[in-house]
Amino acid sequence: MNARLAAIARAAVLPLAIFAVWEVLARAHALPDSLSRPSAIAGALGGELLDGSLFAMAGQTLVAATAGWLLGGALAIALGIAIGTIPLLRITVGPALELMRSVPPVALIPIALLAFGLGPKLEILMVAFAVFWPVVIFTAGGVRAIDPRMLEVARALRFSPLERALRFVLPAAAQRIAVGLRVGAGIALVVAVTTEIIANPSGIGYGIAFSATTLRPDQTFADLLALAVVGFAINALLVGGERRLFAWANA
Amino acid sequence: MRVLPGLAFIVAVVALTELACDAHLVSPAIVPAPHDIWTALVAGIGSGELWAPIRATIAHLLLGWFAACALGVALGALVGLTAFGRAYVAPTLEFLRPLPASAIAPVGLLLIGRNDLMIVAVIVFGAIWPVLLGSMHGFATVEPRLHEVSRTLQLSPAHALRSIAIPSALPDIIAGARVSIAIALILAVVAEILASTGGLGDWLNLAERSYRAPDLYAGVLLVGLIGVATNAGLVRLEAYVLRWKESPAWQ
Numbered sequence: 001m002n003a004r005l006a007a008i009a010r011a012a013v014l015p016l017a018i019f020a021v022w023e024v025l026a027r028a029h030a031l032p033d034s035l036s037r038p039s040a041i042a043g044a045l046g047g048e049l050l051d052g053s054l055f056a057m058a059g060q061t062l063v064a065a066t067a068g069w070l071l072g073g074a075l076a077i078a079l080g081i082a083i084g085t086i087p088l089l090r091i092t093v094g095p096a097l098e099l100m101r102s103v104p105p106v107a108l109i110p111i112a113l114l115a116f117g118l119g120p121k122l123e124i125l126m127v128a129f130a131v132f133w134p135v136v137i138f139t140a141g142g143v144r145a146i147d148p149r150m151l152e153v154a155r156a157l158r159f160s161p162l163e164r165a166l167r168f169v170l171p172a173a174a175q176r177i178a179v180g181l182r183v184g185a186g187i188a189l190v191v192a193v194t195t196e197i198i199a200n201p202s203g204i205g206y207g208i209a210f211s212a213t214t215l216r217p218d219q220t221f222a223d224l225l226a227l228a229v230v231g232f233a234i235n236a237l238l239v240g241g242e243r244r245l246f247a248w249a250n251a
Numbered sequence: 252m253r254v255l256p257g258l259a260f261i262v263a264v265v266a267l268t269e270l271a272c273d274a275h276l277v278s279p280a281i282v283p284a285p286h287d288i289w290t291a292l293v294a295g296i297g298s299g300e301l302w303a304p305i306r307a308t309i310a311h312l313l314l315g316w317f318a319a320c321a322l323g324v325a326l327g328a329l330v331g332l333t334a335f336g337r338a339y340v341a342p343t344l345e346f347l348r349p350l351p352a353s354a355i356a357p358v359g360l361l362l363i364g365r366n367d368l369m370i371v372a373v374i375v376f377g378a379i380w381p382v383l384l385g386s387m388h389g390f391a392t393v394e395p396r397l398h399e400v401s402r403t404l405q406l407s408p409a410h411a412l413r414s415i416a417i418p419s420a421l422p423d424i425i426a427g428a429r430v431s432i433a434i435a436l437i438l439a440v441v442a443e444i445l446a447s448t449g450g451l452g453d454w455l456n457l458a459e460r461s462y463r464a465p466d467l468y469a470g471v472l473l474v475g476l477i478g479v480a481t482n483a484g485l486v487r488l489e490a491y492v493l494r495w496k497e498s499p500a501w502q
Contacts, residue, residue: 007342010338013339032362095258095260096257096260099261099475102433104474104478107471110455111459115281194353208354209357209445211357228346228350232346
């Protein structure tokens with residue numbers, strides 16, 4: 001435990017040193033005002049925590065990101081299983097998927113804006129679109145890696161295609177699907193925040209963009225710090241959850 | 252002829268969209284007919300109107316990506332090769348990595364203003380992480396026996412770096428660089444939308460605001476094309492740089 005505390009203490013040295021130098025330079029007016037200073041940022045962060053606005057913003061972002069992640073993930077798992085089990089589908093749809101995947105989702109925000117206007121629908125569908133690709137690829141890969149003899153057994157036992165998918169294919173490919181969903185979750189947060197920055201006036205991304213354009217750098221940095229904590233927490237949660245869920249597979 | 256079904260599917264989707272548009276089943280303001288998109292693309296390129304944004308985006312992308320790779324490899328080597336770096340610097344970098352990179356764009360706007368420097372700076376900040384972490388990991392996990400070999404052979408530090416550390420870290424670095432260029436393209440589009448000083452991101456934004464759907468789709472097509480081309484280029488580069496990996500000399 002002591003070693004762990006020491007590691008945490010060592011990890012804190014660099015950020016504290018940066019904050020200290022930043023604070024001193026800002027107080028000596030050696031930095032532009034747009035860089036704010038750590039004490040003002042801490043004040044803005046405290047204010048946003050106390051009046052609950054930070055929780056409201058983070059909540060909007062997380063709800064949209066989660067909804068889009070679930071929607072895109074579910075559709076992608078269904079298509080991924082189909083592509084992984086039906087070779088004809090794979091060679092037909094595969095190249096189109098490969099092409100669509102290389103279009104950066106942000107380039108589609110203007111199109112989505114035309115089609116859906118501002119609002120949660122825009123953000124959720126953008127997230128769903130972006131999450132879709134990694135999950136499809138990991139799912140199809142996981143399904144293709146299944147031992148074909150297992151599927152022959154399932155067929156010999158006369159399970160219906162739906163039952164085969166749910167009782168054999170899904171559990172066998174679950175670990176790869178989970179990796180896809182974890183990658184997708186990171187993307188979900190990025191796309192939700194990006195949509196908020198470029199278009200949709202809600203959530204923590206809008207908080208960052210709005211405070212930056214209204215010249216409140218203390219708030220911008222406070223929101224950015226909060227977003228970093230959210231991103232870090234989500235990542236840690238997913239990596240930990242995946243490890244626990246699949247402890248049996250890695251043992 | 253394995254590409255034939257894939258090609259046929261893409262042609263079928265385009266043809267069906269064309270038919271649906273000609274039959275007025277979808278609003279041309281949201282989904283323009285493929286031939287209108289083609290006309291817009293040809294007109295934009297023919298008149299030269301599209302060349303400036305294409306050139307600007309490619310310049311932002313490559314400049315930001317090169318700088319991110321150079322900085323990422325150098326910083327990753329410093330952190331990965333020294334015990335001090337691994338204990339004191341690595342944790343801060345690990346904390347910042349899950350931060351959605353596009354959130355840094357409003358900060359760039361605040362600190363630097365609306366110009367090309369801000370676009371490139373945002374790309375560098377966001378695209379550096381995969382290279383930095385790949386290089387950090389690559390340099391930190393050099394086979395210890397190779398360090399012993401270099402001591403036994405009394406190689407100079409520069410020689411050891413060139414012939415042992417760099418080749419051993421290269422696979423991780425190149426893998427990071429491939430992820431980086433995809434992120435760099437996303438950030439180029441986001442930053443160009445926010446800066447509105449040119450580039451395909453700006454083109455998309457203007458086309459959306461003035462309801463020029465064919466121009467908008469033509470722009471998305473070009474962004475996708477840049478994504479496909481850069482990814483294909485990096486795959487080739489990876490195969491070329493790592494061609495020696497086929498026969499690992501020391502394993």
